[in-house]
Amino acid sequence: MTPTAAAGAMRMRVPRLALGPIMVLVAWQGLAVAVPGDFLVAGPWEVAGHLWQNAGLYFRALQTTLAAAATGFLIGNLLAVALAALALLLPRAEALIAGLALLVFCLPLVATGPILRVLYGPGTGPQVTLAALAVYYTTFVPVLVGLRATPAAWLDLVRSYGRGRFAMLWHIRARAALPYLVAGLQIAAPAAFLGAMVGEFTGAERGMGILTLQAMRGLDTEATWTLATVAAAVSIAAHGGIGWLARHALSEPPPVLLAPPQTGSGPGLWSGLRGILVVGVVAIALWWALLQIAGLNPFFAKGPGDVWAFLVSGPGADENRATLLAALAETTGALGPGYFAGMAMGAALAVVVTLAPALSAVVMPVAIALRAVPIVTTVPLLVLVVGRGPVGSAALVAVMVFFPTLVACLYGLQRAPGQVLDVMASYGAGRGKALLYARLPAMLPAFFAAARMAVPAAVLAVTVVEWLATGRGLGALMAVSASLSDYGTLWSATVLTAVLAALVYGIVARIERRVLAVFASEQAQ
Amino acid sequence: MPADPRIAPDIVCKGLAKRFGDVVAVDPLDVTFRGGQTTALVGPSGCGKSTLLRLVAGLERPDAGSIRIGDDTPDAVRAQAGLAIAFQDPSLLPWRTARGNVALAQRLAGQRVDAAAIDAMLDLVGLDGFFDARPGALSGGMRQRAAIARCLITQPRLLLLDEPFGAVDELTRRKLSEDLPPIWQARGTTTLLVTHSVTEAVLLSQRVLVFSPRPARIVADIAIDLPDPRPGQETTPAFIDLAEQVSAALIGGEGPSPRRLAAQ
Numbered sequence: 176m177t178p179t180a181a182a183g184a185m186r187m188r189v190p191r192l193a194l195g196p197i198m199v200l201v202a203w204q205g206l207a208v209a210v211p212g213d214f215l216v217a218g219p220w221e222v223a224g225h226l227w228q229n230a231g232l233y234f235r236a237l238q239t240t241l242a243a244a245a246t247g248f249l250i251g252n253l254l255a256v257a258l259a260a261l262a263l264l265l266p267r268a269e270a271l272i273a274g275l276a277l278l279v280f281c282l283p284l285v286a287t288g289p290i291l292r293v294l295y296g297p298g299t300g301p302q303v304t305l306a307a308l309a310v311y312y313t314t315f316v317p318v319l320v321g322l323r324a325t326p327a328a329w330l331d332l333v334r335s336y337g338r339g340r341f342a343m344l345w346h347i348r349a350r351a352a353l354p355y356l357v358a359g360l361q362i363a364a365p366a367a368f369l370g371a372m373v374g375e376f377t378g379a380e381r382g383m384g385i386l387t388l389q390a391m392r393g394l395d396t397e398a399t400w401t402l403a404t405v406a407a408a409v410s411i412a413a414h415g416g417i418g419w420l421a422r423h424a425l426s427e428p429p430p431v432l433l434a435p436p437q438t439g440s441g442p443g444l445w446s447g448l449r450g451i452l453v454v455g456v457v458a459i460a461l462w463w464a465l466l467q468i469a470g471l472n473p474f475f476a477k478g479p480g481d482v483w484a485f486l487v488s489g490p491g492a493d494e495n496r497a498t499l500l501a502a503l504a505e506t507t508g509a510l511g512p513g514y515f516a517g518m519a520m521g522a523a524l525a526v527v528v529t530l531a532p533a534l535s536a537v538v539m540p541v542a543i544a545l546r547a548v549p550i551v552t553t554v555p556l557l558v559l560v561v562g563r564g565p566v567g568s569a570a571l572v573a574v575m576v577f578f579p580t581l582v583a584c585l586y587g588l589q590r591a592p593g594q595v596l597d598v599m600a601s602y603g604a605g606r607g608k609a610l611l612y613a614r615l616p617a618m619l620p621a622f623f624a625a626a627r628m629a630v631p632a633a634v635l636a637v638t639v640v641e642w643l644a645t646g647r648g649l650g651a652l653m654a655v656s657a658s659l660s661d662y663g664t665l666w667s668a669t670v671l672t673a674v675l676a677a678l679v680y681g682i683v684a685r686i687e688r689r690v691l692a693v694f695a696s697e698q699a700q
Numbered sequence: 701m702p703a704d705p706r707i708a709p710d711i712v713c714k715g716l717a718k719r720f721g722d723v724v725a726v727d728p729l730d731v732t733f734r735g736g737q738t739t740a741l742v743g744p745s746g747c748g749k750s751t752l753l754r755l756v757a758g759l760e761r762p763d764a765g766s767i768r769i770g771d772d773t774p775d776a777v778r779a780q781a782g783l784a785i786a787f788q789d790p791s792l793l794p795w796r797t798a799r800g801n802v803a804l805a806q807r808l809a810g811q812r813v814d815a816a817a818i819d820a821m822l823d824l825v826g827l828d829g830f831f832d833a834r835p836g837a838l839s840g841g842m843r844q845r846a847a848i849a850r851c852l853i854t855q856p857r858l859l860l861l862d863e864p865f866g867a868v869d870e871l872t873r874r875k876l877s878e879d880l881p882p883i884w885q886a887r888g889t890t891t892l893l894v895t896h897s898v899t900e901a902v903l904l905s906q907r908v909l910v911f912s913p914r915p916a917r918i919v920a921d922i923a924i925d926l927p928d929p930r931p932g933q934e935t936t937p938a939f940i941d942l943a944e945q946v947s948a949a950l951i952g953g954e955g956p957s958p959r960r961l962a963a964q
């Protein structure tokens with residue numbers, strides 16, 4: 176920040192913080208008044224009234240979901256920290272650990288939910304597990320980066336007293352990684368809430384997820400908007416609360432941007448393929464071993480061999496493949512456009528906002544807050560507004576991708592080195608030129624970091640919306656096969672989705688590393 | 701202070717070599733550092749002084765040759781917390797206070813954390829009133845003071861100082877090199893001091909080794925037999941003569957200077 180900008184921010188602080196929410200409320204109320212009829216939009220006033228009248232109902236539901244989300248949040252993040260420490264202490268196994276963690280994270284909640292429901296039976300098991308599954312990876316990645324982002328001199332200090340890796344981990348790395356952990360926890364808070372709600376979709380007794388299903392079936396506009404508002408408020412509060420705690424407990428702010436974790440595999444295509452192969456083999460072995468150990472009913476629990484037979488060698492494999500591929504095509508048809516549109520709009524708005532700094536002061540806090548909203552909880556809203564067609568899925572994916580991209584890009588654009596900007600100004604370069612030559616290159620790493628993390632998020636969004644609303648694609652296929660106890664289809668679709676998502680993630684990460692090497696060599700290591 | 705060879709053993713390097721890829725950081729080097737003495741290492745930057753120090757500390761593995769500190773290897777000395785190293789960058793942990801940073805050294809060394817000793821040490825290096833300040837709130841000079849306190853608190857037998865006053869302005873540097881060295885000199889700790897400053901080398905050591913550009917060879921080995929205390933002697937003919945010998949060797953670089961030969 177330049178000195179003037181800093182001074183401006185100081186002056187703007189109080190009104191700016193209030194300005195964002197007020198603008199959102201005003202726009203929302205305006206929308207409610209402008210849109211005719213009561214079927215689409217319930218304004219803040221109506222939502223407040225509805226909430227007041229049903230306070231007890233919402234309070235109990237929120238309590239249930241929050242309890243499951245908090246438990247999953249705790250378990251998932253502990254697991255993430257343990258995994259990151261393990262990857263650090265076993266550098267040779269790191270690529271494998273990271274690969275397996277990614278693959279499991281890419282398992283679509285839509286499918287793991289029903290499977291877990293069968294395993295656990297009634298109760299909060301699936302909610303808690305899904306919440307944990309929804310958070311652990313987004314904590315694992317920053318914590319691993321943080322554990323390793325330690326100046327060599329600090330580690331030399333430990334070594335100079337004859338101490339080894341454990342002392343480094345305990346005295347240096349663990350504390351140095353705290354800001355990174357906070358960054359992970361901030362993302363994890365809304366994700367855990369979302370995971371718990373998806374768990375409730377699979378057939379819980381109560382909770383916000385159940386109310387959401389009811390509101391959607393009944394096309395209850397007020398309830399729908401109220402649920403989305405409550406979910407948003409809770410998520411924003413958790414995100415902000417963790418940030419507030421961190422600011423008071425830590426001397427350094429949590430990082431906004433993260434380079435992708437350095438996997439053990441080298442830059443070459445060949446070593447990348449070898450890494451994928453190793454992860455694949457180990458994943459299949461683990462999958463097989465787990466089923467053997469658990470001794471589950473083979474009708475329900477399908478192993479690697481069953482899925483192979485279902486898709487390739489068994490009777491009707493051709494038909495099965497055709498069904499899956501058709502669903503995949505439908506999903507991709509919604510996912511691709513939504514993903515790219517969301518990324519493009521996020522980046523474009525970030526650029527526009529940067530060209531008008533006054534706007535940025537207002538947009539940034541709102542975008543940060545809205546980034547925390549578990550977008551999937553707004554599926555019923557989407558159904559109300561866009562309907563149940565494929566456009567709805569694409570729109571939801573776009574919204575899911577849009578806010579994180581906007582925040583990351585705004586951050587990247589502001590990070591253009593002040594000196595470079597000063598040099599350009601000294602040549603009389605205008606805002607446009609400064610944007611083209613200094614700010615856009617600075618934005619690219621942020622853009623790709625967002626693009627990478629958006630892949631699993633987009634898959635989650637599209638499958639949930641297909642399941643709950645549109646009835647097409649892989650999401651619907653998984654939901655239907657789960658309710659029909661067609662476990663061959665369910666497991667095959669799950670594996671296919673996870674593998675594809677992990678591969679796309681890996682490809683984006685690879686592009687990202689190339690971009691980092693050029694535009695942010697200090698981050699690429 | 702008499703150098704007891706059991707407490708302050710010599711450091712003997714034989715055929716020591718280290719390369720990083722194609723860069724030869726230390727060419728086969730034979731050198732002995734006397735126990736209980738301060739030896740100053742001067743030479744053009746990039747010639748391998750830091751690498752030599754890190755080899756002695758056991759932080760790098762030599763490609764060839766050996767280092768003995770008395771009968772011990774560097775690793776053994778490290779494991780007994782027998783050495784301490786200070787870098788040009790004070791490398792304090794930003795989340796620990798001055799006290800906490802010094803205490804960490806005791807903890808890492810496997811010693812009891814002695815609050816009274818820590819406070820006394822911080823007092824000694826001139827950090828009175830800043831015991832509970834974090835590095836972010838300290839000036840560059842104060843950070844170096846804290847780093848030196850951290851080095852000394854564990855009572856090391858061997859002190860390795862890599863341009864410890866390198867990262868501060870000239871005025872602070874002079875103040876630091878007046879205040880801090882007497883603390884470790886009083887203990888008779890074997891000290892290797894890498895420095896860019898010829899004056900500092902002559903002021904603080906009993907012996908100056910001058911290195912040529914990479915791959916480094918020792919081009920001059922100059923005994924500094926000035927009486928203590930040194931500060932205040934900078935303008936005496938004896939001091940100036942020694943300083944000129946060091947400078948000439950540094951500039952001559954490639955070969956032994958006539959002055960060095962005369963000095964021997």
Ligand SMILES: Nc1ncnc2c1ncn2[C@@H]1O[C@H](COP(=O)(O)OP(=O)(O)O)[C@@H](O)[C@H]1O
Pocket residue numbers: 720723724725743744745746747748749750751752914
């Ligand atoms: N970890 C390392 N990796 C690669 N090259 C190194 C490393 N450490 C030092 N070097 C190289 O070795 C040479 C000697 O470095 P150094 O010992 O730091 O010199 P000095 O301390 O005398 O300035 C330099 O050319 C430096 O670039």
Ligand SMILES: [Mg+2]
Pocket residue numbers: 746749750751862
């Ligand atoms: Mg050096």
